[in-house]
Amino acid sequence: MSDYQKILNKIQDNVQPFFGKGKVADYIPELSSISGDKFGMALLTTKGELYQVGDAEENFSIQSISKIFFLTMALNQIGSKIWQRVGREPSGSQFNSLIQLEHEEGIPRNPFINSGALVIVDMLCSLYEGPKLNLLNYIRKLCLNPNIEINDQVSISERMTGHRNASLACFLKSYHNLENEVDHVLDVYFNGCAIEMNSIDLCKSLLFLANKGKQPDTENICLTYRNTKKVNSLMMTCGLYNEVGDFAWRVGLPGKSGVGGGIVAVLPGKYITTVWSPELNKNGNSFVGIKALELLTTYSRKSIF
Ligand code: DON
Numbered sequence: 001m002s003d004y005q006k007i008l009n010k011i012q013d014n015v016q017p018f019f020g021k022g023k024v025a026d027y028i029p030e031l032s033s034i035s036g037d038k039f040g041m042a043l044l045t046t047k048g049e050l051y052q053v054g055d056a057e058e059n060f061s062i063q064s065i066s067k068i069f070f071l072t073m074a075l076n077q078i079g080s081k082i083w084q085r086v087g088r089e090p091s092g093s094q095f096n097s098l099i100q101l102e103h104e105e106g107i108p109r110n111p112f113i114n115s116g117a118l119v120i121v122d123m124l125c126s127l128y129e130g131p132k133l134n135l136l137n138y139i140r141k142l143c144l145n146p147n148i149e150i151n152d153q154v155s156i157s158e159r160m161t162g163h164r165n166a167s168l169a170c171f172l173k174s175y176h177n178l179e180n181e182v183d184h185v186l187d188v189y190f191n192g193c194a195i196e197m198n199s200i201d202l203c204k205s206l207l208f209l210a211n212k213g214k215q216p217d218t219e220n221i222c223l224t225y226r227n228t229k230k231v232n233s234l235m236m237t238c239g240l241y242n243e244v245g246d247f248a249w250r251v252g253l254p255g256k257s258g259v260g261g262g263i264v265a266v267l268p269g270k271y272i273t274t275v276w277s278p279e280l281n282k283n284g285n286s287f288v289g290i291k292a293l294e295l296l297t298t299y300s301r302k303s304i305f
Helices: 002-014 027-035 062-076 079-084 099-103 114-128 131-143 152-163 163-174 184-194 199-210 225-238 241-250 287-300
Strands: 038-043 049-054 195-197 254-259 261-269 273-274
Touching: 002 038, 002 049, 002 287, 027 152, 038 199, 049 199, 049 287, 062 114, 062 131, 062 184, 062 199, 062 225, 062 254, 062 261, 099 163, 114 131, 114 184, 114 287, 131 184, 131 195, 131 199, 152 184, 163 184, 163 195, 184 195, 195 199, 199 225, 199 261, 199 273, 225 241, 225 254, 261 287, 273 287
Parallel strands: none
Antiparallel strands: 038 049, 038 273, 254 261, 261 273
16 A cells, blocks of 8 residues: 555544534535535645545535636636736635725735635636636536536525625725626626535646646646746645634645635645545634644655745
8 A cells, every 4th residue: 555545544543533623614504514524535646646535536515725716717817917906915814804805995915815716706707708617617627527516506505695705795896896797706706616526626626736737647738837836825825814824834735725624735746635524613624624634744744844
């Protein structure tokens, strides 16, 4: 058995005491029915070796992990002009904070907090007739899985309860940092967050982040080297919101979380990994997922530091 497989097996055993300490997201009602004891982890190396444990083949709601796809699509289509409308600094506040946006006059701190992602989605709405399908096809192509879909119940559930995101979008509009209608931008954003994928497909679709922007097997360029460096840097500094410092301290890898309980993390040059465990800590990040990633870099003695 390979070292990484042994490590994943050991992680699965050693995270067991950490179940029951977090809480499954319920502010999007449809997410609350997921069983908290799920645990899946996949690791895909730049050499194409795949390792997995637990529920790695089970689909989950990718939620804010979709912000990586929004951003890489916008970088590919629009390039560095996107930085005129969104910043690149950590926010130090929760992912759906309203206060900061007023202080900074409608320019969100970074593309991974909700306000920043809404601005990026607005750019995609200006580019495409049917941005939801463009987004789905982009992801399907990256992981070579035509069956990736949006869970309509989840997106409707968030639409019914997403008053904070609606406030953020209206606020952005009032600062002229939203070109499209608020409802259209929110619809694409909620649907993007409601995409379902499993840990293995997430690793396949984002492996380019570990390989200087190229898919290792085909040599296809998914993102330029420079933009890959930038996306990984943003994940390191902004990917876990107000918990990004603690995540860096514990794990030592760029990461991006979602309230569905998934976290994607990258060791550039070596691997991409996805962990899924739906119970969240108070910052909205997977409680067990962070522990699992901490154990991964500890047991493998490899991190970016
Ligand atoms: O906008 C929201 O609140 C959700 N659709 C996504 C938030 C999220 O995943 C934050 N990540 N930990």
